[in-house]
Amino acid sequence: MNLRAVAAFDDNYIWWWQEGSDVVVVDPGEATPVLDLLHATQTHLRAILVTHHHPDHVGGVAILRERFGCPVWGPARETIPEPFEPVFAGVSFSLLGQTVEVMDVPGHTAGHVAYFLPHATPHPLLFCGDTLFSGGCGRLFEGTPAQMLASLSQLCALPDDTQICCAHEYTLSNLKFALAVEPENAALQTYQAQCQQRRAEQLPTLPALLALEREINPFLRIQHESVRQAVQRHAGLSPASDDARLFGALRQWKNEFK
Ligand code: ZN
Ligand code: FE
Numbered sequence: 001m002n003l004r005a006v007a008a009f010d011d012n013y014i015w016w017w018q019e020g021s022d023v024v025v026v027d028p029g030e031a032t033p034v035l036d037l038l039h040a041t042q043t044h045l046r047a048i049l050v051t052h053h054h055p056d057h058v059g060g061v062a063i064l065r066e067r068f069g070c071p072v073w074g075p076a077r078e079t080i081p082e083p084f085e086p087v088f089a090g091v092s093f094s095l096l097g098q099t100v101e102v103m104d105v106p107g108h109t110a111g112h113v114a115y116f117l118p119h120a121t122p123h124p125l126l127f128c129g130d131t132l133f134s135g136g137c138g139r140l141f142e143g144t145p146a147q148m149l150a151s152l153s154q155l156c157a158l159p160d161d162t163q164i165c166c167a168h169e170y171t172l173s174n175l176k177f178a179l180a181v182e183p184e185n186a187a188l189q190t191y192q193a194q195c196q197q198r199r200a201e202q203l204p205t206l207p208a209l210l211a212l213e214r215e216i217n218p219f220l221r222i223q224h225e226s227v228r229q230a231v232q233r234h235a236g237l238s239p240a241s242d243d244a245r246l247f248g249a250l251r252q253w254k255n256e257f258k
Helices: 032-041 061-068 145-156 171-181 186-200 210-216 225-235 243-256
Strands: 002-008 012-019 022-026 044-049 072-075 085-087 092-095 098-104 113-117 125-129 163-166
Touching: 002 032, 002 163, 012 032, 012 163, 022 032, 032 044, 032 061, 044 061, 072 113, 098 145, 145 210, 145 243, 163 210, 171 186, 171 225, 171 243, 186 210, 225 243
Parallel strands: 022 044, 044 072, 072 085, 125 163
Antiparallel strands: 002 012, 012 022, 092 098, 098 113, 113 125
């Protein structure tokens, strides 16, 4: 399998997954970068996967479908360009010889889904749209902190070596915030230096490795004392606050962080 992060707009990635001359793209917010790469690589678009309804994820769907007549899979509970094959948690299907498992991950939007490829080689792959980012998570536009926390917990339970294909290059700004939460986290400091190097070379910081995200992403670490204490201090919450309350305060802190 050949995996690529195709840059779109300012900081979106359209994930491109290729087997031989067949290609699947995830969240094509615009058609042009996909059309250009299909042309350059002499490949064929076979399917489109959509994680949620935002324009920067679906803007290119209609053009690509019209051009290639390929099927589109998308979240059953959201409005995306018709026609599409509606999917939800528990559905699995086969694409380019891979099993694709659908997960419901509400929080950023109400019907957001993620696509997990458990047998991808060399590592399992997750296409998670705007739910999980490296070092961060999506904003809560349509969901509650409790929903997003439950969604991230599901993703966090995937295999250690899962490669996380996030839909935006937000890593460096996320890590700046993560270090404000956990200034002493050595793994976070090391990772920030690596990511700065990659961005200096104009390379994507993604996909991210799940095992590392568990060590550095504060939104996956609400159970850790260092994160709990930092949030309690910042938001003036009592140590008895439950996880969802702390998670909501952490997300709010990030929203206001400069
Ligand atoms: Zn979005
Ligand atoms: Fe987005």
